[in-house]
Each structure stands twice: as C-alpha cells, then as structure tokens.
Amino acid sequence: MSCNYAEGLSPYENKGVLGVAERFESHEVVEEKCRTLADWILQSRHVVVHTGAGISTAAGIPDFRSPKGVWTLEKQGLKPQINISFNDATPTKTHMALKKLADIGYIHYIVSQNIDGLHLKTGICRELIAELHGNMFVEKCNTCEKQFVRNSATTSVGQRLLGTMCRGYRLNGRPCRGKLQDTILDWEDNLPELDLNMADYHSHAADLSICLGSTLQIVPSGNLPVATKKSGGRLVIVNLQPTKQDKKADLLINSFVDDVFVQVMKHLQLEIPEYSYENDPTKKINDVIEWTIHPVYVKDAKKLYDTFSKKPKKRKSDEDVLIKNEKKKQNDSSEFNSYKIDEKSASENVEELKECTANISENAEQVISQASAECI
Missing domain, CATH: 1.20.5 (Single alpha-helices involved in coiled-coils or other helix-helix interfaces)
Known part of the structure; x- marks a missing residue:
C-alpha cells in the first residue's frame, strides 16, 4: 500500500507543494485536446511518456500531493480511506493503453516515477521503460547488480537487504551468491544510474514529451520532460493540478488521465487491451525473470541522443x-x-x-x- 511505502521512508520535511485545488475542463474542450494529442502522436518521430502517481489512482492507489493525497492528509494527521495493496492492484486503462502504443511503435519510451509495479504488470519490455524511483516488485543483487522480478511487493524501503540470495550466475557458470536488496529509493538516495541515463537520452531525443499524472515537483524527474523543448519538440501535460512546467507546455489537459486516453485511443482507432494475468511477470511464480537494463539498450539510446538532441553550448567558466x-x-x-x-x-x-x-x-x-x- 502506498501509505505503508510512505511510512517506510525516512522523515523528510520538504515534500513539495501539497493540496492544491484540482481543475477540470469541459468535456468538449478535453475531447478537442485529445484529438490534437492523437494527431501529434502520429506526427512525431520519437514519443516519450513521463508517468507519475496520478495514473494509478484509478487502480485504488492514492497519489501523494492532491487534496486527498497521502502526504496532504498526513500533514492533517489523516490517512486515505481507499488504499488497495500493491499485490492486488492491477494496471489501469492508461497503463494498458501505453503498453499497446509501445507495442505498435506509437510511443517509444516510458519514464516512470512510480514504484507500484503497474507498468511491469502490463508485460512491457524492460527496454522501453526507466523506473527512476524503484519498483516494489523488483529486487537487485548487491554483487552482480542484476535485477529480478518478485512475485509479491517488498515490505522493505531504502535498498535494504532482503535476506535472500541472488538467483543469477557468473560468466563462468557458477552461482553469483550475492545478496538481494529492494530497489525502492529513500529521500536523498541517488537515482539508479542506468535508468537515469536511459531516461535522459530518450528525453533529449524526443520530439514529443507527454507528462501524465505528475506535478513535476521532484528533480531531476520533473525536469526531464522539458528537454524536448531544447530541440524544438512539443510538451504535453495531463494533470488535474497545476504543475511546475505548465508555462512551457504546448498543450495542457486538465482531466482524469484514464478519460484522456480513452479518447486518444478512440481517435487513433485502437482498442485498449484488457489486463492479462498470463502476461503479468509477477504472477509467474516458478520462473526466474530478469529485469536488468542491458548495456545494448543504453548504447542504442545514446545513439538516439547523439543523432537527434541539440546539445547546448558549454558555458565558459x-x-x-x-x-x-x-x-x-x-x-x-x-x-x-x-x-x-x-x-x-x-x-x-x-x-x-x-x-x-x-x-x-x-x-x-x-x-x-x-x-x-x-x-x-
């Protein structure tokens, strides 16, 4: 549960702006903007989607900074009334729509701040997603640094040892024998290097960045979407609250993310697939499923960055x-x-x-x- 996750973090005062009023645009305005977004997706060369906690609220997982968010209520001494467990939560329409769009090449990369594992449960390929703050359903070896999918959400936070051994093997075929730890970041922890590199390369190569369900207050995650503007790309923000980057957006949509993607998929003449238990790697109890970013992925992303990004001039000291x-x-x-x-x-x-x-x-x-x- 996101409440338990929040309680597991170290004490931290500066949690950003909390409880700002939400804004809702009319159905007609939202529909027209969704048509524009669908057109831009078709026109764009490299589409990168940045996802925050707002895309998981429809699954019963509370966000953090909305009027009913975990940290907003915490400040008032309250807890969310609806709070499903991470194990029971299933991907939303938005998660499944993104999986479909990634499968057919309409979007090319996802950068997520979420730790709930819902992107993973859609069956998305590791090559197509960076998880900047960790994943409740992923553990990492402290020796070989390989990552593996868990069948249940970890109860640990802060990259602590879990008391289990690595299931990987060395190049000589012998067991690694390293120790596994959770991948969930605590406040002030460094972001995972490979995930951050992948996110940075794809964000700079993008000519369309789409931000979903995030106020973009956390850095560097909140600054990555605007990298596209340096190369003349477009920035789209879908969120109910104002965000840190609203002034830089080419298109702002104030509506529920699920409602937006139902409309977008309609304009693209695509169906949103249903969540499949069989395609969910967290349900494959007897399989060892690796979730490591392969060096080839990073190399390919770097090529994109070198090809399409506009490198800023170095400032003289x-x-x-x-x-x-x-x-x-x-x-x-x-x-x-x-x-x-x-x-x-x-x-x-x-x-x-x-x-x-x-x-x-x-x-x-x-x-x-x-x-x-x-x-x-």
Whole structure:
C-alpha cells in the first residue's frame, strides 16, 4: 500500500507543494485536446511518456500531493480511506493503453516515477521503460547488480537487504551468491544510474514529451520532460493540478488521465487491451525473470541522443574567460612590439631621406636652368 511505502521512508520535511485545488475542463474542450494529442502522436518521430502517481489512482492507489493525497492528509494527521495493496492492484486503462502504443511503435519510451509495479504488470519490455524511483516488485543483487522480478511487493524501503540470495550466475557458470536488496529509493538516495541515463537520452531525443499524472515537483524527474523543448519538440501535460512546467507546455489537459486516453485511443482507432494475468511477470511464480537494463539498450539510446538532441553550448567558466583575456593581451602586446621602430635605424633612415631630398632639389635646379637657357 502506498501509505505503508510512505511510512517506510525516512522523515523528510520538504515534500513539495501539497493540496492544491484540482481543475477540470469541459468535456468538449478535453475531447478537442485529445484529438490534437492523437494527431501529434502520429506526427512525431520519437514519443516519450513521463508517468507519475496520478495514473494509478484509478487502480485504488492514492497519489501523494492532491487534496486527498497521502502526504496532504498526513500533514492533517489523516490517512486515505481507499488504499488497495500493491499485490492486488492491477494496471489501469492508461497503463494498458501505453503498453499497446509501445507495442505498435506509437510511443517509444516510458519514464516512470512510480514504484507500484503497474507498468511491469502490463508485460512491457524492460527496454522501453526507466523506473527512476524503484519498483516494489523488483529486487537487485548487491554483487552482480542484476535485477529480478518478485512475485509479491517488498515490505522493505531504502535498498535494504532482503535476506535472500541472488538467483543469477557468473560468466563462468557458477552461482553469483550475492545478496538481494529492494530497489525502492529513500529521500536523498541517488537515482539508479542506468535508468537515469536511459531516461535522459530518450528525453533529449524526443520530439514529443507527454507528462501524465505528475506535478513535476521532484528533480531531476520533473525536469526531464522539458528537454524536448531544447530541440524544438512539443510538451504535453495531463494533470488535474497545476504543475511546475505548465508555462512551457504546448498543450495542457486538465482531466482524469484514464478519460484522456480513452479518447486518444478512440481517435487513433485502437482498442485498449484488457489486463492479462498470463502476461503479468509477477504472477509467474516458478520462473526466474530478469529485469536488468542491458548495456545494448543504453548504447542504442545514446545513439538516439547523439543523432537527434541539440546539445547546448558549454558555458565558459570565469577562469576560462580570464585565461582567454590574458592570452588576448599577450597577443596584442606581441603584435605591437613587432611594429616598434628601432631608433638607430630610424636615424639612419632620416639622414638618407635628407640626402635623397637634397639630390632631388639639385637635379631640379639643373633642369630648370637648362630649360630657361633653351627658351632664350
């Protein structure tokens, strides 16, 4: 349950802006905007979707900062009335729509802040998702760093040891024998490097970023969607509350995320698939399912980044500026010195000039005298 997850985190004061009033647009306005979003999805080269807690509320999992969110109520000394367990929660229409769109290549990557495992339960490929804050249904070896799918949600938070051994093998075929730990981040924990790299590469390569159910207050997660703007891409935000990045959005939709994606899929003439127990890796009790980001995925994402992202110019430091100015002074001084006149040479040149002038004057007088004689 998200309440138990929140209670398992270390004490932390700055949980962002809480309890801001929600906004709802009319059905007609939302439908028109959904048509625009569907058109943009079809027109775009690389679509990246950023998901927050708001896409899981329809599954019975409370969010954190809405008027009825976990941390908003916590501040009032209350707890959410509806709070389903992570084990019992199933993917929403939005989760299943994203899985369908990813399968047919309409969206190309998902960056999620959610730890509820609902994306995993859709059966999505690991190559297509970064989980920046961890996953309740994923554990990681502290030795080989491989990740494995769990059949039940972990009760541990903060990347703590779970008391179980790694199920992976070394290159020589021997068991790893490392110890497994949860993947859930606590406050101030570093984000998982490979997930963050994948999210960063795809976010910069995107020409359409779609933010769903997040106020985008947490960094760096909340800043990744705007990377597309540096390359002239579009930013779409679907959320009931105002977000940190609203002013940068090309399209804002204030509506329930599920309602939006029902309309979007309708305009795309696609059906939203039903959740399938058989395709849910958390239900495959007898299988060892790895959930590790393969180095090839990172390499391919880096190629996308290099190909499509617009790299900002490197800002010169104060030290760089001082060095450049000093070099310029030295060059100017050298250039000035090269034009200095040697005093001795100058004196000799003046004497030669006087002698030359005297000769010219003497010759001129002779020519004038000769010309006068001829005239007489």
